Amino acid sequence: MEMLIFAVAAIVALASAVMVIAVKNPVGGVLFLIMSIAAQTVLYIMLSGIFVAAFMILVYAGAIMVLFLFVIMMLNLRHADLGPDSLRRVKPLAWVFGSVLLAELVWVSMAASMPASGIDETFGSVPAVSRLLYGKFVYPFELTSVLLLAAIIGAVVMARKGS
């Protein structure tokens, strides 16, 4: 049963990820990416990462993807003509190198086998992860606020008109 859920989620995640780079219309690409994220969220829940699963839906599918959609619609990219394909001759090379990268990654991953053992019920729950965030990892966590502030200022400065 668990294997079946894994297989379905994995196939949906992979197929949607392929569609993201295959479809011509970027709005469709964003929707496929949301689908891929939803399938990966299923895997997170199977790995008992409840906190990150909620975060994935809220931040990735909710906020970041809406930002992408917003920009695509603001720029009206639906009919954006990219002109003649300058990469036509080197594209096969990209597939070759991509396949080599994939083979290498899979080869390395084969060695990654670990026995599955039981965990207590609080593993990955919101209180447990929050305790880590505000305890052991409080400095990195607080530093993300500086990062976000820098990103806000950067985004405003970059997108300002007539700068």
Place this chain on the structure above:
Amino acid sequence: MMTVPLDYYIILSAFLFAIGAIGVVVSRNLIVMFMAVEIMLNAANLALIAFSRFLKLMDGHVFVFLVMTVAAAEAAVGLAIVIAVFRARESVNADSLNLMKW
């Protein structure tokens, strides 16, 4: 209990990463390139969560949280750059950025 072994998750993550890497190289639309980068970040996150579960160590969850924060910041600044490029070049084609091309 866990009937799906660890290497299945890691190999799935490898596939997602390769798809993202190929997407960045193959596409010329800046926004599609950004989405391919997001796919690669997701692949890394999946591997982190899987290792976290099998090592019974929750540090990976915190790391994924930080990666997602960085992804959000990256998307905000990156899309602002795309808007600035679109204003200057009337295009989101990565080939239109050739000022510093040798």
